[in-house]
Amino acid sequence: MADFKVPELTGEIITPKVTLGATSGIKPFPANAELMGKVGFPAEKSADWKVKFLAKMGDILKKYKSVRVFLDICVRCGACTDKCHYYLSTGDPRNMPVYRQELMRSVYRKYFTTSGKLFGGLAAARELSDELLEEWITYFYQCSECRRCSVFCPYGIDTAEITMAAREILDSIGIGSKYNLAIINKAETIGNNLGMPGPALRNTLDFVEEEIQEKTGVDVKLPLDVEGADILLVTPSADFFAEPHIFSLEGYAKVFHQAGVSWTLSSHASEGGNFGMFIGNYNHMKTINKRIWDAARDLKVKRVIAGECGHAWRVLYSFSNTLNGPFDFLDPNYNVPQHICDYTLDLVKKGAIKLDKTANDDFSVTFHDSCNVARASRIGNEPGGQFTIPRELINAACNKFVDMAEETIGERTFCCGGGGGVLTDELIEVRVKGAMPRMQALKRVKDSNGVNFFALICAICKAQFTKIFPYYGIEMEEVGGIHQLVGNAIVLGAKEGV
Amino acid sequence: MPTMEFEGKTYEVDEEGYLMDWSLWNEGIAAEMAKQDNLELSDAHWEVIRFLRDYFEKYQIAPMIKILTKELAKKYGKEKGNTKYLYELYPAGPAKQACRYAGLPKPTGCV
Amino acid sequence: MNGLSSVFNLLAYIAAAVFVLGFLNKVVLYFKTPSPLKIPTTPAPKTSMGVVVRLIPEVLFFRSLLKGGITEKILWLGGWVFHVCFLLIVLRHLRFFTYPVPECIMFFQQIGIWAGLVFPLALLILIVRRFLNDRLATITLFADYFVLGLIIAIGSTGLLLKYFARTNLVDVKAFILGLLTLSPVQLPDSPMFLIHFSLVLILLVYFPFSKLMHAWGILISPTRAQVDNPREVRHVTPWA
Numbered sequence: 001m002a003d004f005k006v007p008e009l010t011g012e013i014i015t016p017k018v019t020l021g022a023t024s025g026i027k028p029f030p031a032n033a034e035l036m037g038k039v040g041f042p043a044e045k046s047a048d049w050k051v052k053f054l055a056k057m058g059d060i061l062k063k064y065k066s067v068r069v070f071l072d073i074c075v076r077c078g079a080c081t082d083k084c085h086y087y088l089s090t091g092d093p094r095n096m097p098v099y100r101q102e103l104m105r106s107v108y109r110k111y112f113t114t115s116g117k118l119f120g121g122l123a124a125a126r127e128l129s130d131e132l133l134e135e136w137i138t139y140f141y142q143c144s145e146c147r148r149c150s151v152f153c154p155y156g157i158d159t160a161e162i163t164m165a166a167r168e169i170l171d172s173i174g175i176g177s178k179y180n181l182a183i184i185n186k187a188e189t190i191g192n193n194l195g196m197p198g199p200a201l202r203n204t205l206d207f208v209e210e211e212i213q214e215k216t217g218v219d220v221k222l223p224l225d226v227e228g229a230d231i232l233l234v235t236p237s238a239d240f241f242a243e244p245h246i247f248s249l250e251g252y253a254k255v256f257h258q259a260g261v262s263w264t265l266s267s268h269a270s271e272g273g274n275f276g277m278f279i280g281n282y283n284h285m286k287t288i289n290k291r292i293w294d295a296a297r298d299l300k301v302k303r304v305i306a307g308e309c310g311h312a313w314r315v316l317y318s319f320s321n322t323l324n325g326p327f328d329f330l331d332p333n334y335n336v337p338q339h340i341c342d343y344t345l346d347l348v349k350k351g352a353i354k355l356d357k358t359a360n361d362d363f364s365v366t367f368h369d370s371c372n373v374a375r376a377s378r379i380g381n382e383p384g385g386q387f388t389i390p391r392e393l394i395n396a397a398c399n400k401f402v403d404m405a406e407e408t409i410g411e412r413t414f415c416c417g418g419g420g421g422v423l424t425d426e427l428i429e430v431r432v433k434g435a436m437p438r439m440q441a442l443k444r445v446k447d448s449n450g451v452n453f454f455a456l457i458c459a460i461c462k463a464q465f466t467k468i469f470p471y472y473g474i475e476m477e478e479v480g481g482i483h484q485l486v487g488n489a490i491v492l493g494a495k496e497g498v
Numbered sequence: 499m500p501t502m503e504f505e506g507k508t509y510e511v512d513e514e515g516y517l518m519d520w521s522l523w524n525e526g527i528a529a530e531m532a533k534q535d536n537l538e539l540s541d542a543h544w545e546v547i548r549f550l551r552d553y554f555e556k557y558q559i560a561p562m563i564k565i566l567t568k569e570l571a572k573k574y575g576k577e578k579g580n581t582k583y584l585y586e587l588y589p590a591g592p593a594k595q596a597c598r599y600a601g602l603p604k605p606t607g608c609v
Numbered sequence: 610m611n612g613l614s615s616v617f618n619l620l621a622y623i624a625a626a627v628f629v630l631g632f633l634n635k636v637v638l639y640f641k642t643p644s645p646l647k648i649p650t651t652p653a654p655k656t657s658m659g660v661v662v663r664l665i666p667e668v669l670f671f672r673s674l675l676k677g678g679i680t681e682k683i684l685w686l687g688g689w690v691f692h693v694c695f696l697l698i699v700l701r702h703l704r705f706f707t708y709p710v711p712e713c714i715m716f717f718q719q720i721g722i723w724a725g726l727v728f729p730l731a732l733l734i735l736i737v738r739r740f741l742n743d744r745l746a747t748i749t750l751f752a753d754y755f756v757l758g759l760i761i762a763i764g765s766t767g768l769l770l771k772y773f774a775r776t777n778l779v780d781v782k783a784f785i786l787g788l789l790t791l792s793p794v795q796l797p798d799s800p801m802f803l804i805h806f807s808l809v810l811i812l813l814v815y816f817p818f819s820k821l822m823h824a825w826g827i828l829i830s831p832t833r834a835q836v837d838n839p840r841e842v843r844h845v846t847p848w849a
Binding site for chain 2: 178179194196199241245423459460
């Protein structure tokens with residue numbers, strides 16, 4: 001199946017020995033000149049690339065406190081060195097967060113610090129070169145921006161900030177990732193990462209309606225572009241296309257239906273995801289995010305609810321207000337925006353919907369905290385709600401739930417291995433290996449509790465694990481969203497006493 | 499840019515062998531791609547390819563898997579209307595293999 | 610005053626100025642560099658008061674290090690003991706900077722001695738771990754050994770002054786107070802003191818241009834110092 005060695009599932013996560021260059025050959029496909037032009041970057045690397053490189057880097061140092069401070073204050077204590085899933089699974093030292101950052105820090109010393117200018121190599125300052133550039137392209141696309149390193153760093157240094165800055169610099173000199181930029185272009189021109197036009201979306205929604213009708217006999221609607229609806233649902237476009245994503249879409253629709261609220265999807269904002277974040281480009285992030293709030297305004301909705309997507313939730317929760325706010329046209333009595341798990345759990349607690357747990361009795365469930373939800377945002381109104389609310393909802397929807405080992409969940413959760421713009425086939429080796437720590441933790445609860453349903457609230461995680469599970473000998477059908485469980489358990493039809 | 503030779507003509511393809519211009523496609527190209535993968539195209543294979551082409555022409559995107567499997571069920575009966583059967587036909591996956599043979603671009607996003 | 614004394618008085622002023630201005634320069638630079646987006650590592654506090662509560666154990670007990678494994682536990686031991694000893698030693702040294710010496714500083718005299726003795730051991734842990742662990746060996750730079758070596762040298766010369774190359778403390782105090790009152794006097798007649806003092810000046814000059822700025826960075830790192838309230842309060846920066 002693979003032309004590389006898939007890690008063995010033992011249930012143990014063992015820190016490997018340093019192996020120089022273990023993943024040095026794995027790079028993303030470059031975006032071609034046409035695509036670069038479409039998203040507003042230089043078509044290709046020019047002769048004066050070093051000038052552009054340093055200009056962009058200088059600009060970022062002025063604009064981002066995170067980058068400036070993080071480059072200065074790292075003491076190389078090594079606390080992060082065994083925290084990255086890519087290091088743990090490959091042993092390539094450039095996958096140690098501090099050593100990944102060193103790729104940028106060495107350039108910073110050379111061109112932006114006194115000591116680097118004076119002492120050069122002795123101060124570990126590195127000159128720009130084609131060789132260095134290749135290392136940047138390689139290793140800044142082997143970071144999934146998951147922020148796990150920042151949890152353990154005594155100063156909270158977040159490699160994601162460095163990776164985003166590095167990708168922004170690469171883009172600005174004409175070196176882009178095909179996968180990320182193609183998606184950004186589709187999101188900005190068509191409205192979603194898939195490039196699914198409105199009529200195709202409607203056709204798909206019709207199909208989902210038919211499916212629900214066939215399975216349940218209930219007429220559940222998936223409205224599109226309905227002006228005056230109360231709720232706009234923004235969800236990753238994978239929910240309209242891939243499995244198991246689509247089953248969560250069925251789940252959301254059933255919840256809205258049974259709650260009796262008016263809701264709508266938008267063809268203009270048919271995407272929750274925002275790959276502008278992955279490449280550290282403020283303007284793209286803003287442009288993509290704007291579609292959502294324009295749609296909310298145009299459709300005159302009162303609330304915006306976000307579907308199961310990790311980084312979408314980070315952008316919507318943490319950045320939206322800054323990028324495109326304020327949202328004073330929405331109902332201030334609800335969180336703006338609100339996470340679908342927060343919304344559904346609230347309905348369950350109020351008794352507005354009923355869940356029949358026995359519908360999921362075939363499943364023994366565990367929950368994977370997705371990094372952007374766990375470490376870069378919050379669900380609900382209390383810190384840590386991103387951990388408790390999804391678990392409460394799962395427990396409301398099924399009888400058998402067990403958590404994976406404590407050091408692999410919550411704020412210390414391991415990335416799926418495909419986040420942050422890495423979910424592309426040419427990087428399959430680092431994706432499969434990067435999933436290793438999570439797979440080991442899963443293996444343990446599979447052995448101890450017979451877990452056969454791996455619940456998630458992130459489209460990237462779903463796509464990644466669906467693809468990765470078979471490499472580890474696990475059925476891809478074991479991956480699914482929380483709202484897939486909710487969709488199975490929800491009691492449709494006449495309500496009692498509500 | 500990588501290319502693919504077929505019947506004396508040169509076609510531009512991307513790094514993974516997807517046709518750059520879907521409108522240049524013809525059935526011979528699909529057969530040629532399959533030949534290179536040592537895969538014999540049966541009627542069922544062709545059914546998938548034609549359905550993908552029709553859907554793409556209508557909607558400018560490949561259909562989601564479920565729509566495709568349902569179509570197979572209509573044509574070949576319930577027991578063949580599932581993802582498993584689709585993977586039997588196209589072991590590398592419907593997106594990776596069937597879309598490529600059909601000359602369609604690879605679906606992007608979190609899929 | 611002899612020539613050497615003049616030179617050292619001058620160097621001391623230069624070093625102090627470089628340290629203070631260099632440090633302030635970084636503080637201002639960090640202050641002026643905006644955070645365009647809200648990026649606290651969550652779960653994070655919802656209020657500024659909560660951020661203070663989050664930072665206190667980070668500063669006093671290096672809390673995040675304790676989340677790690679055995680390597681970080683060893684690092685914690687070496688690092689925490691080192692920092693505490695450093696603080697106690699500095700407090701002990703304040704008696705050379707004050708006249709009359711406040712009561713509270715007298716309290717640190719004995720404990721400062723103990724700290725001085727433990728100090729090199731803690732530093733030894735910090736150095737040795739960089740050799741023994743292959744990941745640390747890979748990431749360690751010359752600068753890391755340089756600063757550890759420098760501080761060990763400062764600590765050792767201090768101990769030598771205390772126990773073996775004893776110098777006239779009255780002269781030392783007169784010299785320091787002379788510097789502080791801007792009325793420089795003769796250097797104490799002690800080569801060991803001269804070495805100890807020079808090393809401290811090097812540390813002061815090195816500080817603002819090095820990773821030692823983590824001393825300030827820990828307080829303003831956006832992932833730790835930001836409030837988690839992006840939905841309630843619109844965070845804006847001029848450029849964004």
